[in-house]
Each structure stands twice: as structure tokens, then as C-alpha cells.
Amino acid sequence: MSATEQKIIDSASEIFLKKGKDGARMQEIADHAGINKALLFYYFRSKDRLFEEVFKNEVKTIITNIIDAISETDNFYDFLTQFVRTYLKFITPRRTLMRFIFWEISKTRGTITSYFWEVFNQRGYNENPIVSKIKHAIDSGQIRPVNPEHLILSLLGMCIFPLMAAPLIEDILRYKINLDDPAFLKKREKVIVDLIWNGVKPE
Amino acid sequence: MSATEQKIIDSASEIFLKKGKDGARMQEIADHAGINKALLFYYFRSKDRLFEEVFKNEVKTIITNIIDAISETDNFYDFLTQFVRTYLKFITPRRTLMRFIFWEISKTRGTITSYFWEVFNQRGYNENPIVSKIKHAIDSGQIRPVNPEHLILSLLGMCIFPLMAAPLIEDILRYKINLDDPAFLKKREKVIVDLIWNGVKPE
DNA sequence: GTCTATACATCGATAGAC
DNA sequence: GTCTATCGATGTATAGAC
Numbered sequence: 001m002s003a004t005e006q007k008i009i010d011s012a013s014e015i016f017l018k019k020g021k022d023g024a025r026m027q028e029i030a031d032h033a034g035i036n037k038a039l040l041f042y043y044f045r046s047k048d049r050l051f052e053e054v055f056k057n058e059v060k061t062i063i064t065n066i067i068d069a070i071s072e073t074d075n076f077y078d079f080l081t082q083f084v085r086t087y088l089k090f091i092t093p094r095r096t097l098m099r100f101i102f103w104e105i106s107k108t109r110g111t112i113t114s115y116f117w118e119v120f121n122q123r124g125y126n127e128n129p130i131v132s133k134i135k136h137a138i139d140s141g142q143i144r145p146v147n148p149e150h151l152i153l154s155l156l157g158m159c160i161f162p163l164m165a166a167p168l169i170e171d172i173l174r175y176k177i178n179l180d181d182p183a184f185l186k187k188r189e190k191v192i193v194d195l196i197w198n199g200v201k202p203e
Numbered sequence: 204m205s206a207t208e209q210k211i212i213d214s215a216s217e218i219f220l221k222k223g224k225d226g227a228r229m230q231e232i233a234d235h236a237g238i239n240k241a242l243l244f245y246y247f248r249s250k251d252r253l254f255e256e257v258f259k260n261e262v263k264t265i266i267t268n269i270i271d272a273i274s275e276t277d278n279f280y281d282f283l284t285q286f287v288r289t290y291l292k293f294i295t296p297r298r299t300l301m302r303f304i305f306w307e308i309s310k311t312r313g314t315i316t317s318y319f320w321e322v323f324n325q326r327g328y329n330e331n332p333i334v335s336k337i338k339h340a341i342d343s344g345q346i347r348p349v350n351p352e353h354l355i356l357s358l359l360g361m362c363i364f365p366l367m368a369a370p371l372i373e374d375i376l377r378y379k380i381n382l383d384d385p386a387f388l389k390k391r392e393k394v395i396v397d398l399i400w401n402g403v404k405p406e
Numbered sequence: 407g408t409c410t411a412t413a414c415a416t417c418g419a420t421a422g423a424c
Numbered sequence: 425g426t427c428t429a430t431c432g433a434t435g436t437a438t439a440g441a442c
Contacts, residue, residue: 004425020306022225026418036427041419043425096309102367103223103306106299113374128376149376150394153365161360164305171316173331173352191353199398207407229436239409244437246407 005043007033012054017100021051021107055104058097059112063119065090070129076137077197083130084192087159092179095163102164143200151200158192208246210236215257220303224254258307261300262315266322268293273332279340280400286333287395290362295382298366305367346403354403361395 001009011033015024026047030037044050069086073079091098105112120128134148162169163179170177178184204212214236218227229250233240247253272289276282294301308315323331337351365372366382373380381387 002425020223020225022223025416027416037418038420038428039426045419047418099306099309103302105368105371106302109370110374112371116375131376147390147394149372149380150391152376153368153372153391154361154394154398156368157360157362157364158357159360161364162356165308165356165359167312168308168315169352169356171313172319173334173355177352187350188353188356191350191357195357195398195402198402205407228434230434240436241410241438242408248437250436 004033004035004039007035008040008043008050009054009057012050013058016051016054017058017096020100020103021047024051026050055108056111056115059101059115060119062091062097062101063116067119067123067125067129070133074136074140076133076142076200079133079137080196081189081193084155084159084189088185088189091160091163092185095166095179098160098163137200141202144202146200151196155192155196158195162188207236207238207242210238211243211246211253212257212260215253216261219254219257220261220299223303223306224250227254229253258311259314259318262304262318263322265300265304266319270322270326270332273336277339277343279336279345279403282336282340283399284392284396287358287362287392291388291392294363294366295388298369298382301363301366340403344405347405349403354399358395358399361398365391 008029012024012029015029015032018024024047026040027037029050030040040050044053066087069083069090071079071082071086073082120126123129125132130152131148134143134146134151137143138145138148162177166177166179211232215227215232218232218235221227227250229243230240232253233243243253247256269290272286272293274282274285274289276285323329326332328335333355334351337346337349337354340346341348341351365380369380369382
């Protein structure tokens with residue numbers, strides 16, 4: 001990829017993430033990239049295609065990092081701790097990206113799924129790796145038999161929601177939740193791990 | 204409010220929620236309301252003002268229903284069960300609304316907070332009512348001393364996240380999560396209540 | 407209040423010089 | 425590959441008749 005193309009992608013990502021597909025302007029993207037508007041069309045033919053390119057990149061970034069947050073350990077508690085820590089660390093500075101994905105998701109649906117499986121297959125998984133971890137932990141008696149899908153929903157929900165609601169929650173609770181404060185993040189990590197572990201640990 | 208004005212608000216809500224502020228078109232709203240485009244401007248002067256009106260309504264709807272999901276009971280477990288059930292029932296058919304709020308939130312921030320406190324004050328609360336419930340439960344020894352803010356983040360996260368991620372999760376997990384299936388909702392309710400209660404119940 | 411017609415700005419996209 | 429200039433479509437908003 002040429003340097004110009006890279007500059008365009010970078011700028012487009014920033015603008016699209018902030019304003020969404022509809023809110024973003026090709027002129028703004030061009031300005032931000034320090035090039036002319038016509039060049040955007042030379043490289044990407046249309047706004048739709050440029051958006052698609054950006055969207056694909058960003059989704060794959062998230063997927064890759066979800067997978068990377070899965071450690072190799074066989075111990076479920078270790079896996080849990082590692083996952084929450086790594087994942088929180090990755091998404092915290094990427095609030096905008098998360099919001100963007102969840103917003104644009106409603107319009108693109110099917111496409112995203114294929115990106116997921118593309119990355120999964122690249123890594124040699126033929127089942128969702130988190131589901132595998134949970135199943136394995138159940139089979140080996142490390143945790144009680146629980147519904148893996150619901151567990152994932154709870155886990156991800158607790159990680160992601162605070163990010164997306166943070167500016168609001170901060171105000172409404174009249175409570176300083178500063179996502180960029182490591183102390184909050186550490187506390188959040190502990191709360192999530194404790195709650196989940198409490199719910200799944202064997203008697 | 205005149206019948207026409209009401210029709211406009213209703214139509215505008217539907218379109219804005221689905222396409223966002225930038226994606227929505229005044230023509231489409233007018234068509235949907237069965238009136239002429241010029242009439243939109245007669246009543247609301249501009250797209251911005253119409254959007255603001257719609258946004259305020261929708262946010263207040265959510266806030267009101269969060270509050271209504273809080274039962275009068277003193278028993279924390281009952282409160283928890285009631286809250287999750289009522290809240291899940293309310294938001295499940297309103298996925299679009301939730302997505303919309305979280306997306307548009309980033310641009311409007313401060314405004315929303317004032318809506319919250321407006322409704323809180325109307326109901327005579329001078330503290331966040333959920334925080335009050337939790338504090339009271341701690342003081343009366345019904346639950347262990349936990350951080351109320353983190354508890355709320357966990358609770359709401361587990362309720363809201365599945366909604367926003369549902370179409371995706373459904374595909375990725377190769378698992379039929381049908382939000383409109385009462386069985387899923389019931390199971391989800393149980394999972395959330397159990398997990399939270401497990402984490403807060405006294406020794 | 408409600409309509410038709412239209413002004414005015416801006417957007418995505420293209421043509422063509424270099 | 426990169427630019428300037430511009431087209432055509434479409435968007436918000438207004439004027440003015442009824």
C-alpha cells in the first residue's frame with residue numbers, strides 16, 4: 001500500500017469513527033489527510049467503498065485483539081483474569097471505535113460475521129475460542145456447568161458497557177469515573193473477575 | 204399538541220432512531236407522516252430543533268422507565284428480580300432506541316444529564332435511586348458492602364449489552380439467540396439475577 | 407395550517423490539465 | 425499520481441398562494 005493510500009485510510013478511520021458514515025464528509029477526510037478530494041476517488045472510487053475498507057479494518061482490529069486476549073493457559077481463573085485485563089486495556093482508549101461498531105453494525109450485519117470467521121480460521125479455530133475455553137473448563141471440573149453463551153454476554157457486557165456509558169454515568173452518578181485513571185480500571189477488572197468467578201467456581 | 208405535530212414527532216422518532224441524525228432525511232420524515240416537507244419547518248424551524256425534540260423525548264422515556272423498574276420493596280433480592288425483569292422487558296423491543304442513544308450520546312453529552320435530573324427531581328429523588336437502594340441494602344445488612352457504582356455498571360451492562368450485540372452474537376456463536384423468544388429472556392433474567400446476587404449476598 | 411415551487415448550499419463524483 | 429474546476433443530484437430551508 002502506498003504512503004498516500006495509508007494516509008487516506010488513517011484519516012478516513014478517524015473521521016468515520018467520530019462522525020459515522022453519514023456524518024463524515026469526503027472533504028474533511030481529504031483535508032485531514034493533507035491531500036485533494038479527487039484523490040480519494042482515484043484510490044477508492046466511492047465513499048461507500050472507502051467506508052467499507054475502513055470498517056473492515058476496524059472490525060478486524062477488534063476481533064484480532066479479542067483473540068489475542070485469550071491466553072494459552074489451561075487454568076480458567078488465570079484465563080479469566082488475563083482476558084479481562086488485556087481486553088479492558090485494549091478497548092478503554094477505543095471508546096469511539098466501540099460506539100462506532102455498535103452503531104454501524106445494524107446496517108451491515110452479515111458482513112461482520114464473515115470477518116470474525118475469517119480471523120478465527122486464520123488462527124485455526126473452528127469453534128469460537130472463548131466458548132471452547134468455557135466448555136473445557138466445565139468438562140475438566142474447573143467451573144460449574146453454565147451456559148457458555150450467557151457467560152460470554154455477561155463478561156463482555158460488564159467490560160464494554162462502562163466504556164460506552166462512561167461520560168453519561170460519570171455525570172449521572174455524580175461520581176468521578178475517569179476511564180483513563182488506572183485505579184478505576186484496576187478496580188473494574190477486579191469487580192468483573194470476582195463477580196464472574198463467584199458465579200462459576202465449583203462448590 | 205396538535206395531531207399534526209404529534210404525527211411529525213412520531214415519524215421523526217422512527218426515522219431518526221433507525222438512521223441517526225445525519226442519515227435521516229426531512230423528506231422521508233414528511234412522507235412517513237403523510238404531510239408536506241414544508242410543514243416540518245413550519246412546526247420545528249429546523250432539522251436540528253426537530254432532532255432535539257425527538258432526542259429529548261426518547262431519553263426521557265428511557266429514564267422514566269428505568270425509574271419505574273424500581274419497585275418500592277425494601278427487600279434487595281426482590282428489588283433486583285423486579286428491576287431486571289421490568290427493565291429487560293422494556294428495552295428488549297427497543298434495541299434501536301438503545302443503539303441510537305449510545306451513538307448520539309457522544310455528541311450531546313451534558314444535555315442528557317440534565318434530563319436525568321429533571322426526571323429524578325420530578326419524582327422527588329435527590330440522589331440516584333438505584334444507588335440509594337444499594338446503599339440502604341448495605342446499611343441494613345442485606346448485602347455485603349460493595350461499590351454501588353460498579354454494581355450498577357455490571358447490572359446495566361449485562362442487561363443492555365446482549366441487546367446491542369444480539370444480531371452479531373447470534374451469528375458468531377452460531378447459536379440462536381432470539382431476543383423475541385420469551386425463553387431466552389427468562390433465562391437471561393435468571394442468569395443476571397443469580398450472578399449479581401451471588402456476588403453481593405451476605406456470607 | 408397546508409400546500410407548491412424554488413432558492414441556496416453542499417455533497418459525492420467526474421473531467422481534464424499537468 | 426495529484427491537482428483545479430465543475431457538474432449533477434440532493435439536502436435544508438424559505439417564499440408565497442390558498
